[in-house]
Amino acid sequence: MIADTRPLAEFYQRDRTLHPPAFAQNYKTSVPRSPKQALISMENTISEITGPRFGHTDLGPLDHDLLKNFAKDGDPVGERIIVHGRVLDENGRPVPNTLVEIWQANAGGRYRHKKDMYLAPIDPNFGGCGRTMTDENGYYFFRTVKPGAYPWRNWVNNWRPAHIHVSVFGTAFAQRLITQMYFEGDPLIAKCPIVNTVPDADAIDRLIAPLDMNASIPLDSLAYKFDIVLRGRRSTLFENRLEGN
Amino acid sequence: MPQSLDYLKETASQTAGPYVHIGLAPGAAGFQIFDQELGQEIAGPNAAGERITIKGRVIDGTGAPVKDVLLETWQANAAGVYAHAEDPRHAQVEDGFRGWGRVITNFETGDFTFDTIKPGSVRGRNGSTQAPHISIWIVARGINVGLNTRMYFDDEDNSADPVIKLIEQQHRRETLLAKRQSDGTYLFEIYLQGDKETVFFDV
Numbered sequence: 001m002i003a004d005t006r007p008l009a010e011f012y013q014r015d016r017t018l019h020p021p022a023f024a025q026n027y028k029t030s031v032p033r034s035p036k037q038a039l040i041s042m043e044n045t046i047s048e049i050t051g052p053r054f055g056h057t058d059l060g061p062l063d064h065d066l067l068k069n070f071a072k073d074g075d076p077v078g079e080r081i082i083v084h085g086r087v088l089d090e091n092g093r094p095v096p097n098t099l100v101e102i103w104q105a106n107a108g109g110r111y112r113h114k115k116d117m118y119l120a121p122i123d124p125n126f127g128g129c130g131r132t133m134t135d136e137n138g139y140y141f142f143r144t145v146k147p148g149a150y151p152w153r154n155w156v157n158n159w160r161p162a163h164i165h166v167s168v169f170g171t172a173f174a175q176r177l178i179t180q181m182y183f184e185g186d187p188l189i190a191k192c193p194i195v196n197t198v199p200d201a202d203a204i205d206r207l208i209a210p211l212d213m214n215a216s217i218p219l220d221s222l223a224y225k226f227d228i229v230l231r232g233r234r235s236t237l238f239e240n241r242l243e244g245n
Numbered sequence: 246m247p248q249s250l251d252y253l254k255e256t257a258s259q260t261a262g263p264y265v266h267i268g269l270a271p272g273a274a275g276f277q278i279f280d281q282e283l284g285q286e287i288a289g290p291n292a293a294g295e296r297i298t299i300k301g302r303v304i305d306g307t308g309a310p311v312k313d314v315l316l317e318t319w320q321a322n323a324a325g326v327y328a329h330a331e332d333p334r335h336a337q338v339e340d341g342f343r344g345w346g347r348v349i350t351n352f353e354t355g356d357f358t359f360d361t362i363k364p365g366s367v368r369g370r371n372g373s374t375q376a377p378h379i380s381i382w383i384v385a386r387g388i389n390v391g392l393n394t395r396m397y398f399d400d401e402d403n404s405a406d407p408v409i410k411l412i413e414q415q416h417r418r419e420t421l422l423a424k425r426q427s428d429g430t431y432l433f434e435i436y437l438q439g440d441k442e443t444v445f446f447d448v
Binding site: 173 | 262269329382392446448
């Protein structure tokens with residue numbers, strides 16, 4: 001223990017009106033898995049403004065390349081795409097050197113997971129996960145195939161829109177976020193009970209990656225751009241900078 | 246019209262879904278892809294302090310274990326130092342101590358186990374001291390926004406902890422205590438709903 005009483009530079013409180021509620025009637029699995037009591041609001045302590053950090057030594061050279069990182073005898077089947085963007089905070093500042101992890105179904109809508117029993121086949125050349133670190137400008141990119149839509153048991157005939165799961169760390173445990181990226185123009189987005197757990201139409205739009213022809217590679221890959229915004233942080237001007245920090 | 250604030254808005258959370266293991270723990274999903282999976286070792290071999298084992302389950306509102314849950318843990322070392330540049334003493338953290346781990350359950354039973362070292366006290370706000378605790382973040386199918394909670398230890402003095410004291414109902418404070426068992430391990434059960442619902446925080 002140390003007697004350090006300097007105020008911390010807290011993260012802005014999460015705007016819960018932009019996030020799904022725990023209980024979402026139409027997403028049935030949330031019914032027994034949603035806490036009923038109010039969350040206890042707490043101001044950040046050092047336990048929340050710190051968090052795990054990662055380095056390039058944690059990663060392998062192909063981890064960001066889903067076309068190659070599980071390939072056995074060729075590339076996976078499907079539409080070749082680049083997914084790229086920036087990780088920013090609410091202040092608009094890039095979040096550099098932070099870990100971004102993704103996972104997804106293959107082009108047929110099947111996950112490589114022992115619990116996925118969908119009848120679409122496993123692709124022997126596709127694992128379906130990747131990870132990378134943002135660069136000094138908060139930029140990241142992956143190479144993969146566009147995932148397929150797939151049916152799931154909720155109502156009898158629900159289908160998930162094509163999506164990629166995205167996990168991001170930021171610099172602090174308070175910023176930890178998992179979300180899903182959707183693809184511009186997919187008619188299944190509006191019908192999806194999981195998408196529609198998000199109560200704010202603009203917040204849903206921000207989960208949809210636009211086609212980005214400028215980043216596509218002619219005769220090779222299309223591209224989609226997905227920026228991710230993590231919680232921003234108060235300036236420390238009033239507390240720390242005056243003390244010489 | 247006043248000027249508009251130019252803050253960006255946080256990206257909305259979406260459930261991690263049933264196949265979270267593919268992305269965050271692919272070995273558990275049933276395949277090997279990365280040279281090293283992250284979060285497998287919380288403390289590392291060089292960390293000082295008491296080696297502890299925590300066992301538990303996450304239980305849903307019907308009383309059934311949540312078998313596809315994934316937990317992330319974050320803690321200080323035995324001296325109360327976080328492996329993070331904003332901890333003024335971070336340079337003292339033992340080589341190999343990360344303080345962060347990923348915990349998954351047995352898919353058949355929902356039981357989880359993880360090994361670490363017991364964290365020390367860390368500073369709280371306004372000169373207070375936080376009792377030893379491990380921060381936990383819980384994601385799964387059916388959990389729309391990752392749930393934050395904390396695990397404290399029932400054999401520590403938690404009476405002055407400033408975060409526990411935020412919980413108005415005394416009996417709910419008990420939900421954050423890992424209970425030492427006769428074999429020396431700790432038991433920590435997380436209830437998502439019901440009479441024993443665990444306290445979750447908006448951090």
